[in-house]
Amino acid sequence: xxxxxxxxxxxxxxxxxxxxxxxxxxxxxxxxxxxxxxxxxxxxxxxxxxxxxxxxxxxxxxxxxxxxxxxxxxxxxxxxxxxxxxxxxxxxxxxxxxxxxxxxxxxxxxxxxxxxxxxxxxxxxxxxxxxxxxxxxxxxxxxxxxxxxxxxxxxxxxxxxxxxxxxxxxxxxxxxxxxxxxxxxxxxxxxxxxxxxxxxxxxxxxxxxxxxxxxxxxxxxxxxxxxxxxxxxxxxxxxxxxxxxxxxxxxxxxxxxxxxxxxxxxxxxxxxxxxxxxxxxxxxxxxxxxxxxxxxxxxxxxxxxxxxxxxxxxxxxxxxxxxxxxxxxxxxxxxxxxxxx
Amino acid sequence: xxxxxxxxxxxxxxxxxxxxxxxxxxxxxxxxxxxxxxxxxxxxxxxxxxxxxxxxxxxxxxxxxxxxxxxxxxxxxxxxxxxxxxxxxxxxxxxxxxxxxxxxxxxxxxxxxxxxxxxxxxxxxxxxxxxxxxxxxxxxxxxxxxxxxxxxxxxxxxxxxxxxxxxxxxxxxxxxxxxxxxxxxxxxxxxxxxxxxxxxxxxxxxxxxxxxxxxxxxxxxxxxxxxxxxxxxxxxxxxxxxxxxxxxxxxxxxxxxxxxxxxxxxxxxxxxxxxxxxxxxxxxxxxxxxxxxxxxxxxxxxxxxxxxxxxxxxxxxxxxxxxxxxxxxxxxxxxxxxxxx
Numbered sequence: 308x309x310x311x312x313x314x315x316x317x318x319x320x321x322x323x324x325x326x327x328x329x330x331x332x333x334x335x336x337x338x339x340x341x342x343x344x345x346x347x348x349x350x351x352x353x354x355x356x357x358x359x360x361x362x363x364x365x366x367x368x369x370x371x372x373x374x375x376x377x378x379x380x381x382x383x384x385x386x387x388x389x390x391x392x393x394x395x396x397x398x399x400x401x402x403x404x405x406x407x408x409x410x411x412x413x414x415x416x417x418x419x420x421x422x423x424x425x426x427x428x429x430x431x432x433x434x435x436x437x438x439x440x441x442x443x444x445x446x447x448x449x450x451x452x453x454x455x456x457x458x459x460x461x462x463x464x465x466x467x468x469x470x471x472x473x474x475x476x477x478x479x480x481x482x483x484x485x486x487x488x489x490x491x492x493x494x495x496x497x498x499x500x501x502x503x504x505x506x507x508x509x510x511x512x513x514x515x516x517x518x519x520x521x522x523x524x525x526x527x528x529x530x531x532x533x534x535x536x537x538x539x540x541x542x543x544x545x546x547x548x549x550x551x552x553x554x555x556x557x558x559x560x561x562x563x564x565x566x567x568x569x570x571x572x573x574x575x576x577x578x579x580x581x582x583x584x585x586x587x588x589x590x591x592x593x594x595x596x597x598x599x600x601x602x603x604x605x606x607x608x609x610x611x612x613x614x615x616x617x618x619x620x621x622x623x624x625x626x627x628x629x630x631x632x633x634x635x636x637x638x639x640x641x642x643x644x645x646x647x648x
Numbered sequence: 649x650x651x652x653x654x655x656x657x658x659x660x661x662x663x664x665x666x667x668x669x670x671x672x673x674x675x676x677x678x679x680x681x682x683x684x685x686x687x688x689x690x691x692x693x694x695x696x697x698x699x700x701x702x703x704x705x706x707x708x709x710x711x712x713x714x715x716x717x718x719x720x721x722x723x724x725x726x727x728x729x730x731x732x733x734x735x736x737x738x739x740x741x742x743x744x745x746x747x748x749x750x751x752x753x754x755x756x757x758x759x760x761x762x763x764x765x766x767x768x769x770x771x772x773x774x775x776x777x778x779x780x781x782x783x784x785x786x787x788x789x790x791x792x793x794x795x796x797x798x799x800x801x802x803x804x805x806x807x808x809x810x811x812x813x814x815x816x817x818x819x820x821x822x823x824x825x826x827x828x829x830x831x832x833x834x835x836x837x838x839x840x841x842x843x844x845x846x847x848x849x850x851x852x853x854x855x856x857x858x859x860x861x862x863x864x865x866x867x868x869x870x871x872x873x874x875x876x877x878x879x880x881x882x883x884x885x886x887x888x889x890x891x892x893x894x895x896x897x898x899x900x901x902x903x904x905x906x907x908x909x910x911x912x913x914x915x916x917x918x919x920x921x922x923x924x925x926x927x928x929x930x931x932x933x934x935x936x937x938x939x940x941x942x943x944x945x946x947x948x949x950x951x952x953x954x955x956x957x958x959x960x961x962x963x964x965x966x967x968x969x970x971x972x973x974x975x976x977x978x979x980x981x982x983x984x985x986x987x988x989x
Contacts, residue, residue: 334675336697355930356677417927585970586758589696589963591930622930629926630971 311560314462316508319469319501322369326467329372329401330365333357333471335478335616340587345603346611348484352475352618355592359425361548361621362471363387363394366497367456369467371398374454381451382406386432386440389418390548390595390621391458396427407453409440415547415625435540437551459495460555469501475616476509486513487613490570490599492620493517493526494549496558502618503565513616514567516608518598520544520574525552526562527569535559545574545628548595548621570608572601578632580604584619585633594628596621652901655803657849660810660842663710667808670713670742671706674698674812676819676957681928686944687952689825693816693959696933700766702889702962703812703839704728704735708797710808712739715795722792723747727773727781730759731889731936731962732799737768748794750781756888756966776881778892800836801896810842816957817850827854828954831911831940833961834858834867835890837899843959844906854957855908857949859939861885861915866893867903868910876900886915886969889936889962911949913942919973921945925960926974935969937962 333353341349354362371383382405385395392408399406406427410419411434422429432440441457448455457464472489479486489506491498499517506513517526522542529536535553544550554562572580577594580601584592592600599617603610674694682690695703712724723746726736733749740747747768751760752775764770773781782798789796798805813830820827830847832839840858847854858867863883870877876894885891895903913921918935921942925933933941940958944951 331677334677334694334697336672336675339699353675356675358680360928360930585932585967587701589701589932591926591932626926626974626976630975633967634971635967 311557312462313557313561314466314504316504318462318466319473319504322365322463322466323470323473325372326365326368326470329358329368330470331357332474335475338588345615348614349603349610350475350479350484350486350614350616352471352616353590354471354618354620355590355596355622359393359397360623361390361394361596362468362498362618363390364397365470366464366467367391367394368398368401370456370461370463371395371402371404373463374402374404376404379404379452379454381448381453383456384409384444384448384451384453385456385458386444387458388547388550389414389422390623392418392422392427393425393623395456396422396425400426407447407451409444411437415623417625418623421623458551459497460557462557465497465500465557465561467501468498469504471498471618472502472505473509476505479510479616484614486510486616488514488516488608489616490516490518490602491618492549492595492598493519493569494551494595496526496554496562498618498620499566500558500561503561507565515565516567517562517569518602519569519571520546520549520577520598521571523550523552524569524571526554527571529554529559530563530566530569546577546595546598548593549598570602572598572605572607576601576605581632582635590619591622591624591629592619593621593624652898653803654898654902655807655845657845659803659807660814660845663706663804663807664811664814666713667706667709667811670699670709671811672698673815676816679929686956689955690944690951691816691820691825691827691955691957693812693957694931695812695959695961696931696937696963700734700738701964702731702735702937703809703959704731705738706811707805707808707838708732708735709739709742711797711802711804712736712743712745714804715743715745717745720745720793720795722789722794724797725750725785725789725792725794726797726799727785728799729888729891730755730763731964733759733763733768734766734964736797737763737766741767748788750785752778756964758966759964762964799892800838801898803898806838806841806898806902808842809839810845812839812959813843813846814850817846820851820957825955827851827957829855829857829949830957831857831859831943832959833890833936833939834860834910835892835936837867837895837903839959839961840907841899841902844902848906856906857908858903858910859943860910860912861887861890861918861939862912864891864893865910865912867895868912870895870900871904871907871910887918887936887939889934890939911943913939913946913948917942917946922973923976931960932963932965932970933960934962934965
């Protein structure tokens with residue numbers, strides 16, 4: 308067994324200093340209507356308002372800003388469905404590194420456009436070859452003398468994502484509102500792992516849950532099995548940001564000790580959460596960014612008389628899909644969602 | 649000439665105490681992309697995240713929570729296109745007052761639905777009889793022994809809206825970012841008047857501007873003429889929240905001394921601002937709530953190397969209109985906007 312170099316809470320604190328001034332300390336809001344609906348208190352950490360529209364900027368910047376420029380004349384190379392792509396592109400541009408981002412050919416168009424607008428060169432790979440992308444990125448990186456920036460299974464990336472939890476627990480302390488449960492969207496597990504480090508240090512009584520799309524619950528299944536499992540390649544979901552599997556090696560090593568449970572929500576519950584966010588919270592949330600809200604709204608865990616914190620993790624949604632969902636026509640939404648897959 | 653009882657800054661401070669715990673202290677955010685685009689710093693005060701989705705809750709609650717229940721067995725009566733309606737309905741429900749809200753028959757359906765959901769009885773008047781609504785409300789109020797809650801021309805309502813400015817200048821101080829110019833959406837002028845009181849006391853060097861829809865620039869015209877003028881009844885705009893005229897008696901008396909200028913933006917500029925807010929800021933903003941952002945994005949005043957603060961004043965937008973605007977089809981947007989008028 309390999310001895311893994313895992314980040315600890317001090318690395319999250321270091322990340323907070325590292326990203327300060329580049330990343331936003333995002334607001335935490337409450338909605339009286341949401342509180343009333345769940346019979347408790349819900350704190351919403353708005354990573355939709357983070358630079359590049361998702362929490363992914365934190366980890367990417369924490370990694371990229373620590374790179375030695377001289378050692379990487381080719382800059383950075385990242386692979387991502389779209390949110391890490393934007394976080395890495397923006398971080399590289401801030402650091403004046405060239406950036407190449409490999410995206411699946413079926414990535415959401417608005418995410419591709421945004422990644423390019425942030426200064427990266429985008430290349431595409433066939434979605435069915437996702438399992439080869441790390442190997443390919445490493446090969447290109449060697450040729451280009453570039454640094455590979457993984458989207459979740461990385462010491463600095465996990466530490467960076469942990470600043471979401473750090474800020475949330477600091478806000479909770481200021482508010483005098485201890486958090487009973489923290490729900491974070493989960494794909495590769497970087498956000499969950501980072502938040503787990505913060506939870507252990509700052510609020511050990513808080514229960515930490517991942518939320519995954521149904522049929523993309525590889526973290527839930529892996530926890531049960533005690534080993535890292537993949538999702539069924541035939542599975543489909545509108546949550547384009549949460550389709551990666553299996554869990555990362557580092558992230559799973561942290562998460563399997565840290566998580567109190569792993570929840571899953573359906574696409575329909577995600578649509579309802581996005582519509583609630585639009586109508587009642589006035590927030591633009593992408594499908595993958597809405598899964599924790601969906602879990603709370605659909606009663607996937609007890610919230611009555613409790614304080615539940617959720618991370619609204621991203622807002623980079625295709626306008627057509629968003630329009631079809633908030634217009635409430637479930638038929639067109641399904642059609643479009645299918646098309647986007 | 650009548651001696652008007654005008655609020656002063658102490659009344660804004662009193663309002664801040666009065667609404668504390670009921671209203672949210674809304675976040676102020678910045679967007680690196682927006683800053684870059686305007687060549688300066690833009691602070692966005694997010695009243696879309698205020699209770700009921702607009703700043704109007706502040707003034708309504710400041711007024712309604714001070715009412716003597718025994719003197720008003722009939723509760724409250726308000727008249728509004730939709731945002732003050734929701735603010736008044738929510739405030740009345742919190743205070744356990746019955747509430748009747750008179751809305752124009754062409755009000756945005758989602759605003760009517762939300763006002764009812766907040767506990768108010770909604771009645772309708774023909775939009776062309778808007779000028780009679782105050783008189784009618786006062787008549788009903790006498791019959792019902794209810795209190796009339798004006799949407800802007802009121803001592804407590806102006807003081808309540810002033811807390812937006814109070815919080816913004818406090819944040820500016822914390823950030824060490826003195827505000828060169830503050831832009832606020834304007835219809836009756838309550839928000840501008842309240843913010844003017846805060847500006848005079850806390851940041852006298854800040855220039856204060858109203859932003860109105862083109863053809864609904866009664867405040868701009870009234871400032872020039874030195875008297876309160878009405879809009880052309882044939883004028884049309886997608887900014888349903890900003891159609892009232894003339895300026896209030898109290899608000900104009902404050903604003904004519906306090907404002908440094910009055911700007912106007914076109915519906916097309918508002919659509920572009922709403923689309924920018926959706927795509928880049930991940931915020932749901934209604935047309936009337938986006939006019940100050942539209943003014944900044946369309947270069948209606950110098951922003952280079954300056955710090956400009958804008959109030960994003962509301963997010964209660966019809967889903968169909970929002971969908972058509974963010975989908976970018978200016979033709980369907982125009983069609984729908986027309987239908988909504």
